[in-house]
Amino acid sequence: MNALLDKNIKEIIKEYNGVEDVLTKWNIGCTGCSMGTCRLRDIIEIHNLNESDEYSLFSEMAEVIYPGVKVEIPKLQRKPKVLRKKISPPLAALIEEHVNIKRVIAKVQLLITADDKTLLESTAVIEQALDFIRNYADKFHHAKEEDILFKFFDANSDIIVAMEEEHVAGRKYVRSVADALKTGNTAAIRNGLKSYTDLLTEHIKKEDEILYPWMDRQLSDRDIGQLFSKFAEVDEKFSSQNVKYVSLFSEG
Numbered sequence: 001m002n003a004l005l006d007k008n009i010k011e012i013i014k015e016y017n018g019v020e021d022v023l024t025k026w027n028i029g030c031t032g033c034s035m036g037t038c039r040l041r042d043i044i045e046i047h048n049l050n051e052s053d054e055y056s057l058f059s060e061m062a063e064v065i066y067p068g069v070k071v072e073i074p075k076l077q078r079k080p081k082v083l084r085k086k087i088s089p090p091l092a093a094l095i096e097e098h099v100n101i102k103r104v105i106a107k108v109q110l111l112i113t114a115d116d117k118t119l120l121e122s123t124a125v126i127e128q129a130l131d132f133i134r135n136y137a138d139k140f141h142h143a144k145e146e147d148i149l150f151k152f153f154d155a156n157s158d159i160i161v162a163m164e165e166e167h168v169a170g171r172k173y174v175r176s177v178a179d180a181l182k183t184g185n186t187a188a189i190r191n192g193l194k195s196y197t198d199l200l201t202e203h204i205k206k207e208d209e210i211l212y213p214w215m216d217r218q219l220s221d222r223d224i225g226q227l228f229s230k231f232a233e234v235d236e237k238f239s240s241q242n243v244k245y246v247s248l249f250s251e252g
């Protein structure tokens with residue numbers, strides 16, 4: 001069982017029938033993750049299982065992987081983590097920015113199911129949404145993640161690489177919608193909007209529920225202070241444009 005700790009979780013799921021059900025029972029949705037490059041030991045750390053839950057999860061996995069065999073249940077070494085009652089202010093601010101992004105995603109999603117005529121009549125709204133996505137979601141919010149927050153972590157770690165790749169994929173979908181708007185290709189507009197909104201919805205959920213809480217547990221108070229002041233500089237730089245973007249999609 002110890003040998004499995006450094007194995008990729010998706011390979012374990014593929015190799016051993018039933019592991020996926022165990023993980024799902026523990027609310028660990030690795031199969032839905034677009035990358036799934038984490039090792040088994042990363043899963044435990046990222047999902048913040050306590051020692052007794054970790055033991056139960058490993059025991060249930062062992063029963064599936066080695067049925068009827070008594071195996072040693074691994075025990076992970078625990079790094080000291082920072083205990084905070086609430087998520088720290090800089091990360092709470094990023095979650096607040098997600099609320100604004102999700103509002104625009106919801107408006108765009110309504111257009112995906114619209115008929116061709118309505119879709120083409122909504123070109124101006126789609127262009128406005130793309131402008132918001134490029135500037136607020138990407139140049140402002142994703143840049144805060146990539147250029148500031150992620151720099152506190154190992155750039156080569158699977159979870160950081162996965163998040164950055166999703167940002168890149170999002171940009172590709174935005175370009176595909178912009179190109180499709182020029183030619184009035186409604187199927188391509190719909191495809192691009194759907195791909196983008198599906199990707200970002202999952203991406204934000206992962207950040208809000210897993211990535212940010214995990215990061216918050218790793219960051220010291222000093223790190224949080226630095227994050228706070230670096231974010232404040234960016235917020236200041238973007239303040240007038242952000243007032244416009246947030247108000248543009250806040251009503252209705």
Ligand SMILES: [Fe+2]
Pocket residue numbers: 142145163167203207
């Ligand atoms: Fe992100």
Ligand SMILES: [Fe+2]
Pocket residue numbers: 094098141142145204207
């Ligand atoms: Fe984000």
